[in-house]
Amino acid sequence: MSEVRCLNCLKRFSVNAxxxxxxxxxxxxxxxxxxxxxxxPKIRGLVEKSR
Amino acid sequence: MVWxxxxxxxxxxxxxIISKPIPKQLRQLYLGGRGINMxxxxxxxxxxxxxxxxENILLVGTGLLCGIxxxxxxxxxxxxxxPVTGAIGDSNIGGFFAPELRLAGFDHLMISGKAEKPVxxxxxxGNIEIHDANHLWGKDTFETQDMIRDDVKDEEVKSLxxxxxxxxxxxxxxxxxxxxxxxxxxxxGCVMGSKNLKAIxxxxxxxxxxxxxxxxxxxxxxxxxxxxxxRWARAQSKWGTxxxxxxxxxxxxxxxxxxxxxxxxxxxxxxxxNMDRYTIGMSGCYGCSVHCRHRYVLKEGSYAxxxxxxxxxxxxxxxxxxxxxxxxxxxLVANHLVNKYGLDTLETGGLIAWAMELYEKGIIDEKxxxxxxxxxxxxxxxxxxITQIAHREGFGNILAxxxxxxxxxxxxGSEYYAIQxxxxxxxxxxxxxxxxxxxxxxxxxxxxxHLRGRPAIDLYGLPQEMLxxxxxxxxxxxxxxxxxxxxxxxxxxxxYAVTDxxxxxxxxxxxxxxxAPKWTEFKNLIQLATDxxxxxxxxMDVGERIYTIERxxxxxxxxxxxxxxxxxRYFKESTPTGLPIAKGKKIDRNxxxxxxxxxxVLHGWDHNxxxxxxxxxxxxxxKEPSHIV
Amino acid sequence: xQKILFIDxxxxxxxxxxxxxxxxxxxxxxxxxRARIHVVKWETSGLYVPMVCQQCENPxxxxxxxxxxxxxxxxxxxxxxxxxxxxxxxxxxxxxPLGGINLxxxxxxxxxxxxxxxxxxxxxxxxxxxxxxxNATTINLxxxxxxxEKYSELMKKMLATV
Ligand SMILES: [Zn+2]
Numbered sequence: 001m002s003e004v005r006c007l008n009c010l011k012r013f014s015v016n017a018x019x020x021x022x023x024x025x026x027x028x029x030x031x032x033x034x035x036x037x038x039x040x041p042k043i044r045g046l047v048e049k050s051r
Numbered sequence: 052m053v054w055x056x057x058x059x060x061x062x063x064x065x066x067x068i069i070s071k072p073i074p075k076q077l078r079q080l081y082l083g084g085r086g087i088n089m090x091x092x093x094x095x096x097x098x099x100x101x102x103x104x105x106e107n108i109l110l111v112g113t114g115l116l117c118g119i120x121x122x123x124x125x126x127x128x129x130x131x132x133x134p135v136t137g138a139i140g141d142s143n144i145g146g147f148f149a150p151e152l153r154l155a156g157f158d159h160l161m162i163s164g165k166a167e168k169p170v171x172x173x174x175x176x177g178n179i180e181i182h183d184a185n186h187l188w189g190k191d192t193f194e195t196q197d198m199i200r201d202d203v204k205d206e207e208v209k210s211l212x213x214x215x216x217x218x219x220x221x222x223x224x225x226x227x228x229x230x231x232x233x234x235x236x237x238x239x240g241c242v243m244g245s246k247n248l249k250a251i252x253x254x255x256x257x258x259x260x261x262x263x264x265x266x267x268x269x270x271x272x273x274x275x276x277x278x279x280x281x282r283w284a285r286a287q288s289k290w291g292t293x294x295x296x297x298x299x300x301x302x303x304x305x306x307x308x309x310x311x312x313x314x315x316x317x318x319x320x321x322x323x324x325n326m327d328r329y330t331i332g333m334s335g336c337y338g339c340s341v342h343c344r345h346r347y348v349l350k351e352g353s354y355a356x357x358x359x360x361x362x363x364x365x366x367x368x369x370x371x372x373x374x375x376x377x378x379x380x381x382x383l384v385a386n387h388l389v390n391k392y393g394l395d396t397l398e399t400g401g402l403i404a405w406a407m408e409l410y411e412k413g414i415i416d417e418k419x420x421x422x423x424x425x426x427x428x429x430x431x432x433x434x435x436x437i438t439q440i441a442h443r444e445g446f447g448n449i450l451a452x453x454x455x456x457x458x459x460x461x462x463x464g465s466e467y468y469a470i471q472x473x474x475x476x477x478x479x480x481x482x483x484x485x486x487x488x489x490x491x492x493x494x495x496x497x498x499x500x501h502l503r504g505r506p507a508i509d510l511y512g513l514p515q516e517m518l519x520x521x522x523x524x525x526x527x528x529x530x531x532x533x534x535x536x537x538x539x540x541x542x543x544x545x546x547y548a549v550t551d552x553x554x555x556x557x558x559x560x561x562x563x564x565x566x567a568p569k570w571t572e573f574k575n576l577i578q579l580a581t582d583x584x585x586x587x588x589x590x591m592d593v594g595e596r597i598y599t600i601e602r603x604x605x606x607x608x609x610x611x612x613x614x615x616x617x618x619x620r621y622f623k624e625s626t627p628t629g630l631p632i633a634k635g636k637k638i639d640r641n642x643x644x645x646x647x648x649x650x651x652v653l654h655g656w657d658h659n660x661x662x663x664x665x666x667x668x669x670x671x672x673x674k675e676p677s678h679i680v
Numbered sequence: 681x682q683k684i685l686f687i688d689x690x691x692x693x694x695x696x697x698x699x700x701x702x703x704x705x706x707x708x709x710x711x712x713x714r715a716r717i718h719v720v721k722w723e724t725s726g727l728y729v730p731m732v733c734q735q736c737e738n739p740x741x742x743x744x745x746x747x748x749x750x751x752x753x754x755x756x757x758x759x760x761x762x763x764x765x766x767x768x769x770x771x772x773x774x775x776x777p778l779g780g781i782n783l784x785x786x787x788x789x790x791x792x793x794x795x796x797x798x799x800x801x802x803x804x805x806x807x808x809x810x811x812x813x814x815n816a817t818t819i820n821l822x823x824x825x826x827x828x829e830k831y832s833e834l835m836k837k838m839l840a841t842v
Contacts (some may be wrong), residue, residue, distance in 0.1 A: 007302045008630040010512030029630065030552050031301070036289040040282060044322055045301050118710040120700040120805060147696070154711065193724060230723055256785055258709035268704045272805060275697075279807055288807075331726060333808075335695030342693035346726040358726060397815035 004033070015041040025033050052261050053078060053115070053581040056158040058087075058177050058680060061172065063246055064105060064164030066449050068179050073158060079583060080671065085113035085141060086552030086597045087159055092139070093604050094676040095161065102238075103220060104136040105165035105243040111211070111251060112159045113149040114554010116580050118338075121271035122278065122568065123556030125150045125337025129211070133237040134222045134245075135398070136474040136498040137454050138605045142225070142239050143502075144211070145336035146232035148253060151209040155255030160246065171210075171250035173203065176257055185251040191391045192227040192281050197254050202509040204352040208253040214393025216441040217244035223398035223475075227390065230358035232336065235395040237475065237497050238453075262582040269508040273341040274559075274568050282563035284341045288333065291343040292364040293323035295563070298510070299480060300372070303629015306479040307372040308427055309404040310470050310618075313626040313633065315372040320379050329383060331360050336359060339556060347383060354384045354434075362386040368479025369400020374407060375423060375427035385433055392441035399590060401476025402450045402457065403436050405469050414463045420446040431675055455643040472499035473614050481624050484636035485509065487536035488644050493615045494540060496601035506539035507563045521561070531632065533642040537649035545594030550571060552597060596670045599654065599662050603675065612660045615647060682757040683813050685793070686822075687730050692810035694721055694728035698802035706791075707784075707802045714784050715780040716793040717802055717811075730810060732802075733780030735759055741772035741781060742790075758795040766790065776806055 003012045008025040015022045015033055019041070023030045030047035054075040061068050073087070077458060081087045088110040100106040110130040117124055127149035133140030134505025141487040152158075182202070187195050192214040200208050210228060217224035217240030221228040224240030225233045234240075243249070261267050278284050286294045299305040300321070303314040315321070326345055335342035349357040362370075362382050366415050370376060389396050403425075409415045410425035417424065421498075423432055423446055449457050455474040458466045465649035475498025482489035487509045495503035508521075509530045518526040518535075522542050526535030543561075546569060548562050561569050568576075570587040577583055577590075585593070605614075621638045628634060651658065655666030667673040696719050699712035707714045717732040739759050742750045749765035750772060752758070764787070773781040773790050782791045793800075795813075803813045814822075 007298060008632050010632075027631075036286040036294075040285055042286055042294065043297055043301060044133060044324060045297065045319060118700060120697045120704060120710070150700075150710075150712075154713070197724065230726070256711070256713040258707075258711045258714070258786070261704075262711050264704050264708040268701065268801070271701075275805065275807065332690065333693055334728070335693035335728070337696055338700060339693075339695045340697065340805070342695060342808060358724070360726070 002039055002041055004031070004043050007043060021047055052262065052535055053583070056153075057156060058159035058161065059157050059174075061160060061162045061179060061181075062164045063166040063170065063181070063248065065192065066179075066181055070157070070179075071680065074679055075521045078115065078581070080593070080596060082549065082552035082577075082593060083117075084112045084126065084552045084554045085128040085130070085143065085548065086593065088112045088128050088141065089139070089597055089600050089604070091159070091161055092130050092132070093600050096132055098607050100132065102132045102137065102140070102242065105246065107132050107242055107245070109162040109239070109242050109246065111152070111162070112157065113153050114552065116553040116555060116576055117153050117158075118150050119261070119267065119271055119580060120338050121134070121274040121578065122554075122559040123336050123339035123341070123545055123575070124554055126213070126551070126554040126556060127152070127234070127553055128554070129226055129234045129239045131239060131242040132608075133497065134241045135238040137608055138473055138498060138610055139601045140237040140239060140242065141497050141498045142234035142236045144226065144228060144232050144234035145556065146228040147337045148209045148211050148228045149554060150259070150337050151207075151376065152253040153255070153259050154257055155253045156257050160251070162246065165245070166247040168328050169247050169249050171199065171248065171252060174251070174253040174255070176255055178452045180660070189215060191215065191481050192393045193230070193391065195250055196228070196345075197492045199250060203254065203273060205254055208252050208254045210250045212250040212393070213240040213243045214391060214441070216393045217241060218249070219441065219443045219451070220244045221311070221394060221443065221451040222456075223395040225395045227393055231334070233390070233395070235397060236500065238394050238395070240510070242616050244613055263579045266641060267576075267579040270575060274572060275434060276578070277572070278564065279340050279568055280568055281564035284559075287343045287558065288341055290323035290326060291333070291345055293362070293367060295364040296321060296323060298369050301630070303626060303633035304481050306371050306470065306481045307366060308375050309373055309408040309468065310481070310624070312628055315375070315377060318372065318377050320377055321367050321371050325379050336509070336556065339413060339559075341558065343558065349380065352380060352384065354387070357384065358386050359383070359387040359390065361390070363396070365478060369396045370433060373400050373404035373479045374433055376433065377429055378429070380429070381430040381433065384430070385437060388434060388437045392437070392679060394437065394441055397478060398453065398476045399437060399440060400479070402440075402454065403433060403472065405454075406436075406446070406450060408468050409461065409465050410587070412468070414465050415461060417462070425630050447530045453463075467619060470499075470618050470620070472616065472618070473610065475499050481626065483621055483638055484629070484633040486533045486638060486642060486646060487530065487539050489617055489621060489638050489643065490536060490650065491543070493541045493617055493647070494544070494650060496598065496605055502557060504540045504544035505562070506536070506543045508561065508565050509536070511565070513565065517565070531636065533639070533646055537646045538653060541650055541653040544598050545591050546570070548594040548597040549590055552593065555575065592670065595654065596672065597671060599666065599672060600675065602654075602656065602660065602662060603672065606661055612658070614646070615660060617643065652654060682816070684735070684816050684819055685732060685795060686812045686814045686819050687732070688810050688812070689729040690725070691808045692719065692728040692730055693808050697805045698730060698811060700762075701801050701805045706797065714786065714791065716782060716791050718782070726824060731779055733759065733792070734778060735795070740775045740777065744771045744775045746771065753794075756795045756798045759792065760794055761790065761792060763789065765774075775784065
């Protein structure tokens with residue numbers, strides 16, 4: 001369950017429990033992550049380049 | 052049992068009210084809700100009448116399964132000829148009104164004529180009365196409901212009401228119930244206003260009977276578990292439809308500055324997680340185990356204090372990205388204003404964003420807007436324009452007539468910038484990277500719309516085998532492709548038509564959740580609730596019948612293939628931003644026309660989108676209008 | 681140990697599933713006015729409170745019933761109406777301070793929660809868990825924890841201002 005689907009390459013990848021950022025291992029897109037449930041991560045937005 | 056349930060005919064001109072049972076034959080052909088409403092509209096409306104004349108009819112229908120403890124079964128369908136488009140007017144509303152109307156003894160209402168003075172209807176345990184509504188005229192949608200409860204001296208009365216926008220016959224005025232629910236689209240509130248009908252109230256204590264109550268109850272539990280186990284519903288339970296924003300704004304699938312950009316930069320404040328600052332809890336419609344609505348409080352700012360419900364994903368677009376406002380609080384205030392006045396969120400935001408682009412391009416200026424500087428991102432202008440539209444004041448009066456009239460009044464090439472189909476605004480989604488979604492907004496029978504046939508699961512890039520299993524033939528996994536996408540739209544159109552006819556929530560079928568109840572589960576629910584037996588393919592035929600009679604209505608009103616057209620900008624301007632998958636995309640004209648051809652074939656319609664003779668015969672539509680009721 | 685039907689209004693989404701489930705289970709029809717549970721709503725302020733018989737320790741309904749028709753079920757602790765004895769005087773309804781007893785307008789009978797013989801159906805369908813069927817001690821601990829949470833929030837605020 002603790003996977004998200006990359007919004008760019010549409011492949012699923014797993015996210016470390018509680019992490020607030022994650023990068024897609026396939027296309028390298030970096031996302032900010034939130035957790036609607038403890039066992040379910042969700043993409044919140046992009047990690048902006050300026051940061 | 053189901054075939055004992057009644058339809059009431061209410062003539063507001065004469066005050067005459069009669070009621071009859073709904074024949075089983077009609078149930079088998081159209082189920083209920085939107086299905087029976089569409090049948091009635093085709094059968095009872097004289098072609099080519101002015102939607103604002105007393106000859107228009109207003110239909111209110113509860114779903115076939117209304118009242119079951121599952122899948123948000125409290126939905127109500129409201130229909131008429133649309134004052135926005137001149138085509139099918141049809142809008143679906145959740146909340147608690149539909150079960151109350153059923154408990155009051157009525158499944159369908161057909162309201163004709165026009166009252167001399169403001170009135171409201173009260174349905175109560177087998178009776179319907181027409182009451183004076185002079186004291187309610189001018190009241191907002193919340194006050195009106197409270198005042199009706201006071202009138203009837205019963206806290207449990209539920210009402211469908213219009214606000215000042217409906218009274219002023221703003222073309223896209225909506226019908227509302229409770230704090231949150233709106234039959235938003237196609238101007239059904241305008242039709243109520245044109246009939247001097249301020250509200251329809253219901254209170255009932257009569258039984259809703261089902262054929263196999265014990266088995267139905269157990270099966271409903273399975274249905275609720277099925278939906279709440281999906282990732283979609285789990286996230287939606289926490290943040291509502293706002294969660295869509297996370298995907299679309301990250302990817303670049305969201306209209307920004309009307310149609311100039313496909314992603315709002317610095318749009319973090321609109322992320323659903325930020326609703327936690329304002330939310331005091333979620334709330335659910337009748338019979339819903341997902342509860343996707345925020346109850347929120349705004350304690351500060353010039354419009355505070357506000358207690359309200361919402362916002363939806365649509366609100367984020369209408370009062371956020373499209374007008375280039377990037378503050379959640381702006382959206383929360385605007386959401387409250389349109390709800391109070393009874394305006395369709397989507398149409399209001401679409402028109403304001405269009406006007407802002409016209410202002411930027413110099414097509415209109417301060418002389419046209421009576422001094423309003425329609426600058427992007429100006430929340431005060433946004434609030435003022437919303438208020439002006441509802442009251443038909445100043446420049447708001449021009450927008451209040453909707454795209455068709457406003458385009459002809461403004462002229463000067465303004466049409467090119469209008470993101471509308473058949474005269475109705477499209478959602479703030481940017482469909483340039485997604486051909487399937489682009490097709491769906493064009494073929495929608497009620498004008499540009501995402502709830503008529505949107506294959507939202509296309510965005511997941513699901514495995515080919517899974518798509519084949521769902522849609523019954525090869526469909527490309529690639530959402531930027533054209534192959535098989537017509538089939539997705541066609542299939543979703545049939546599914547949503549049946550969902551609206553049984554009266555359950557679209558979010559609890561295959562809309563955004565792949566593993567949600569659909570044909571098999573619907574078939575089983577219908578059998579347990581009513582003893583009517585369908586196969587999956589017979590149920591799909593019901594969807595086809597509903598969709599085709601809607602098409603027949605539109606053809607009779609002069610619509611055809613030419614009206615299933617995308618705005619030119621989709622073909623000419625490429626998406627300037629977004630993730631690589633969504634950037635630099637526009638719709639290919641040939642690809643689009645080919646999808647449309649394939650789509651007509653799937654429905655059994657000819658090249659111009661007219662149903663073929665054999666299709667009409669197969670669906671039993673060749674003898675329409677048949678006047679069964 | 682006997683369990684209690686525990687209500688947490690803060691979690692209630694107001695969906696009224698409990699009402700229709702209750703009437704469907706007991707009366708075999710959907711009709712909230714014939715349900716044994718009722719969600720009291722203040723819509724314009726967003727407050728929803730499910731109300732149902734609390735199966736009191738010293739039930740007034742039992743005391744006022746002239747026919748002695750309301751008795752405790754030893755297994756579940758539910759106060760049950762013996763309809764063979766009940767004459768329909770509705771005194772129980774009038775005296776219950778919680779409105780825990782409903783009048784079925786159709787049959788003229790009084791209705792009250794019977795805890796579904798130890799498996800309350802409403803609880804099974806309540807997704808937000810505003811209704812739970814719990815041991816009394818668990819409830820006490822839950823309430824304490826909740827109160828303690830508020831206390832700790834306050835402590836945090838105080839410490840932050842120091
Ligand atoms: Zn990727």
